Amino acid sequence: MKQLRYVMLLKSERGAWKEEINDYTIDTATAFSHATDMIAQFNNSLRPGETRRDLLLVRTKFTSVSNEGLKHLWEKWGAVTQQGGFDTYKCKICGATGKRFGLSDSIIIDKKYKKLIYCPNKYQR
Numbered sequence: 744m745k746q747l748r749y750v751m752l753l754k755s756e757r758g759a760w761k762e763e764i765n766d767y768t769i770d771t772a773t774a775f776s777h778a779t780d781m782i783a784q785f786n787n788s789l790r791p792g793e794t795r796r797d798l799l800l801v802r803t804k805f806t807s808v809s810n811e812g813l814k815h816l817w818e819k820w821g822a823v824t825q826q827g828g829f830d831t832y833k834c835k836i837c838g839a840t841g842k843r844f845g846l847s848d849s850i851i852i853d854k855k856y857k858k859l860i861y862c863p864n865k866y867q868r
């Protein structure tokens with residue numbers, strides 16, 4: 744996971760302004776790709792009264808990559824292996840659920856929690 748902190752300069756028909764962003768994201772993201780995605784998402788889901796925003800500039804202030812401390816703390820949940828050959832797991836910290844298929848090492852997070860690539864309660868350990 745990666746922590747990104749940056750300032751972006753935005754423009755809409757109402758003028759230009761700065762916004763500071765501090766977010767946790769996937770390792771491959773850069774401040775620029777993060778900002779671009781965010782603005783594209785905003786522009787694609789405009790509500791009444793909102794106007795399109797253009798990204799003028801991104802200035803990175805801080806970036807760090809760390810894989811520790813943000814993983815879910817998986818605990819086997821269902822007692823028996825489910826039909827389809829998977830075991831169910833639940834994160835002891837945030838309650839997200841996932842499945843582990845066969846003897847695979849990785850737990851695939853359930854769709855319902857797919858936004859939680861990293862455990863959101865990272866500061867509570």
Ligand SMILES: [Zn+2]
Nearest residue numbers: 815834837862
């Ligand atoms: Zn978790």
